[in-house]
Amino acid sequence: MGESGMAVRVSVEHPSLEELYERHVSGAIRLATLLTGDPSAAEDLAHEGFIRSAGRFRHLRSPASFDAYMKKTVVNLTRQRARQQRLERDVVRRQGDREPMAHDAYSPEDRDVVWPAILRLPFRQRAAIVLRYYEDLSEDQTAAVLRCTTRAANSLVSRAMTTLRRDLAKEEDV
Amino acid sequence: MNDLEERIRATLDQRATPSATRTMPPGTRQRIRSRQAGAAFVAFATAMAFSFVVFGLFSTPSGASRTATGDDEVVIVQPPRGLDASLDLHDVDAPAPGEWPDVTYGDLSGAYVDLAEEEAASIVVDKSAIDAGRVQDEPWSLVALEQNGNGALWSEAAPGPCGELYLGSWGDDGGGSFCLRLDAIEASLEMTSMGIVWGVGPITAYAGVATSRVDQIELDLEGGGSKVVPLLDGPPGVSARYFVVFVPNGARGSMLAYGESGDVVGRDVLCAAELEVPADATGTCGNGVVSSSSPVVAGP
Numbered sequence: 215m216g217e218s219g220m221a222v223r224v225s226v227e228h229p230s231l232e233e234l235y236e237r238h239v240s241g242a243i244r245l246a247t248l249l250t251g252d253p254s255a256a257e258d259l260a261h262e263g264f265i266r267s268a269g270r271f272r273h274l275r276s277p278a279s280f281d282a283y284m285k286k287t288v289v290n291l292t293r294q295r296a297r298q299q300r301l302e303r304d305v306v307r308r309q310g311d312r313e314p315m316a317h318d319a320y321s322p323e324d325r326d327v328v329w330p331a332i333l334r335l336p337f338r339q340r341a342a343i344v345l346r347y348y349e350d351l352s353e354d355q356t357a358a359v360l361r362c363t364t365r366a367a368n369s370l371v372s373r374a375m376t377t378l379r380r381d382l383a384k385e386e387d388v
Numbered sequence: 389m390n391d392l393e394e395r396i397r398a399t400l401d402q403r404a405t406p407s408a409t410r411t412m413p414p415g416t417r418q419r420i421r422s423r424q425a426g427a428a429f430v431a432f433a434t435a436m437a438f439s440f441v442v443f444g445l446f447s448t449p450s451g452a453s454r455t456a457t458g459d460d461e462v463v464i465v466q467p468p469r470g471l472d473a474s475l476d477l478h479d480v481d482a483p484a485p486g487e488w489p490d491v492t493y494g495d496l497s498g499a500y501v502d503l504a505e506e507e508a509a510s511i512v513v514d515k516s517a518i519d520a521g522r523v524q525d526e527p528w529s530l531v532a533l534e535q536n537g538n539g540a541l542w543s544e545a546a547p548g549p550c551g552e553l554y555l556g557s558w559g560d561d562g563g564g565s566f567c568l569r570l571d572a573i574e575a576s577l578e579m580t581s582m583g584i585v586w587g588v589g590p591i592t593a594y595a596g597v598a599t600s601r602v603d604q605i606e607l608d609l610e611g612g613g614s615k616v617v618p619l620l621d622g623p624p625g626v627s628a629r630y631f632v633v634f635v636p637n638g639a640r641g642s643m644l645a646y647g648e649s650g651d652v653v654g655r656d657v658l659c660a661a662e663l664e665v666p667a668d669a670t671g672t673c674g675n676g677v678v679s680s681s682s683p684v685v686a687g688p
Contacts, residue, residue, distance in 0.1 A: 231420070235412035244404040253405070265416065269423045328399040347393065348400040361557065362525050379392055 231268060238281060239264050242288050248344045249292040251333045259295065263288040285349070286359045289341055296337045331381040339374035346371055480526045480561065482589040482637065489591060489634045492521040499529040500559045502552060512536045513625040515552070523591055523634050526561065529554045530595060530632045532622045535567070549628035553595040555586050562586055562670030568597040568628055578602050578653040579645035582674045583660030587667045592660050594643060595632040602645045602653060605631050609641040
């Protein structure tokens, strides 16, 4: 009861599926784009991520955690895709064909050297960089999405930064 | 923020081109529903398969055989095996071939305890985590309990101390269960061990339970090398001790249980080397009486 004697009713908002989609999928597409470098694949991954996350929405203790849950799902789906692509590249390599470009999402005339360098990072390092510097997640939140300890997440960021610093110095020397 | 961090932020902001708000495409709701129905079916099928395995174990003559080690009788039971497919995958780094995995112990803060309402009737000492930590940076949890055998999931022929070993923050990489069932076969077992392989790494481990008469558990690997495996006390009310050890993938050898007098009172073959487990599954094998893969909860 409030001071005035009126009952205070607190309601918890449960958005509709459509609202949930509109709220979260665009952000998921941007995240997947940065993780894959491939906007069209990112759309599929974000949609699939939504389907998987929404299927478990009613099991979440806090509806507010849906965003974090979906980020985690998108990162995992993207990692599976990266692993599958790596296997496919291995098969092609064994067959003696030309190895496909690791990432062809940026145009050849692109003068930005940072983006290609980010795309060359191993998946977990790239994900750590994107989560920290694009999603602005804290160290603990980054670790939760990557399902590792905070120390391990910090180590991923640190290794990525070392690699980027070295690669960029090399590129800019040329 | 240094220059490199600023450049990274600017690049990521530029590359994450803003996309218009998406409306939900037709068919999405149906896909979500069919996925939920699929998950419910898998859970039901897994529970049924689990019941059949347990029923089969207790309704058919066991494959127990006896061998003699000096004056002590050692019971070796043919391993039952299980394979349980997980719904979702994520990466866990495997240890290098032949190498011991990186393991931490003793951190119960994030331990996972798998609670199932249908098991409650059969449990006399509630499940509690007795050890937990990380293997290859993935959380693991060892849980102890004691059952009376009156429940639906566990046969009434198997009262006594049991344990469960899970991988994943929510056990979502899968796990396995084992029991020290003293009256199920003609001779008493002093030790039950379960071999388990999680396909996500793969990661291989052995976990088990031993009577209070067992003084030491030792892992003997083929090609030399042995390792004493620490024994952990069960929770209050469980008069048995537990152990868990993570081993190199494909490790062969045996697990020996020594009594107070130093005699071998139990011996299990490391059976997990025989398991062929795909990346999206968990496989278990048991040298003891009960060993089965447990239901796996799909993670994101």
